[in-house]
């Protein structure tokens with residue numbers, strides 16, 4: 001039988017005590033969304049705790065790792081019970097001493113249906129619970145009685161789907177300020193842009209700083225993500241021209257909408273020469289770390305020098321920031337774009353900064369290239385077709401013409417491939433040939 005914490009005297013100190021820190025020290029680094037894997041944790045502490053039920057706490061956990069000055073904060077919802085329901089055992093962190101002798105099993109309560117339902121109830125009702133604040137659109141109607149399930153996909157955060165109607169994204173790594181995913185999608189939707197699901201409810205914390213914790217959006221039931229569709233097409237001799245054209249169109253319209261709802265900046269002070277300097281710097285750092293890149297360095301430097309010599313009057317603006325085939329969903333005969341958090345490893349200020357829309361464009365072009373190299377037979381011609389179609393769809397949206405600035409496009413693409421080389425060298429060495437080949441191809445095309 002599950003005994004609530006309240007019955008075990010005041011269990012709060014037990015849950016927040018040093019033994020919980022030990023459990024967290026072992027459990028956190030094994031989570032997909034944990035940002036500092038590979039670095040030794042030097043300190044873990046609970047920065048804020050709010051009881052959601054007598055046996056379930058919302059926690060903000062502060063983590064220091066060796067060699068990093070910045071600390072990271074993570075959002076956890078933990079349950080602690082003498083005997084939790086069996087289906088929660090596989091989400092257990094371990095056991096801690098209870099306050100009056102016995103032991104309590106601590107588990108990741110995001111997987112507890114009762115807790116998932118309670119979170120949605122709080123979002124529907126609005127108001128405060130401890131340091132948490134829940135809000136929703138005045139016209140939002142959040143239905144009751146929807147069965148929750150935790151989404152089982154590779155993701156940086158944790159999402160709960162309710163009855164195929166709603167999706168609640170819980171931001172695992174919490175940073176000061178409004179999360180760009182909420183900020184951008186709310187503004188676009190309010191303006192009437194339809195390629196992003198509109199956030200209808202959200203919650204945030206007020207202590208120890210103001211930070212977005214989660215948001216609810218309509219769930220696009222039956223959607224297929226762009227990566228799956230592209231892989232299928234590339235590996236079955238299919239073509240993806242119509243879809244890539246549509247993706248280009250959607251991206252162009254998205255950029256146009258972003259330029260309407262957020263201020264844009266003239267590129268003055270961000271001259272291509274300065275940009276090229278930053279790219280050169282990244283190239284040097286990567287070549288120092290990855291010997292396989294070194295033979296390509298002179299050619300890539302040439303690509304960056306070509307870009308530095310161009311004149312661009314393309315404005316800087318808010319962009320998606322991490323656009324690739326895994327962030328787009330095909331549903332109801334159209335493309336939808338999700339996950340406006342930007343590059344999760346970057347600080348919030350960086351992710352909210354104005355950028356060139358070319359960054360998003362090359363994000364998608366590189367994603368086509370990856371998809372073309374995943375099957376047993378690489379299909380570079382498939383990626384070429386996608387690229388042409390995407391660029392044509394993009395210019396059809398009425399804004400910038402990507403192929404009209406080939407030097408800049410090539411430089412951004414090479415810079416992105418260099419970033420990927422470092423990423424693959426660190427995380428997936430077997431995949432490093434994909435960006436390396438791209439670097440060589442870009443160098444040849446000059």
Ligand SMILES: Nc1ncnc2c1ncn2[C@@H]1O[C@H](COP(=O)(O)OP(=O)(O)O)[C@@H](O)[C@H]1O
Pocket residue numbers: 151153154155156157158159167169197217218219220221223225326327329338339340341
């Ligand atoms: N509104 C939605 N409807 C259907 N599926 C969604 C929706 N939003 C996200 N997803 C699915 O969840 C996955 C993860 O969402 P995402 O916002 O990218 O989270 P993360 O930041 O964790 O990557 C997406 O790749 C997509 O498959």
Ligand SMILES: [Mg+2]
Pocket residue numbers: 155156326327339
């Ligand atoms: Mg994502």
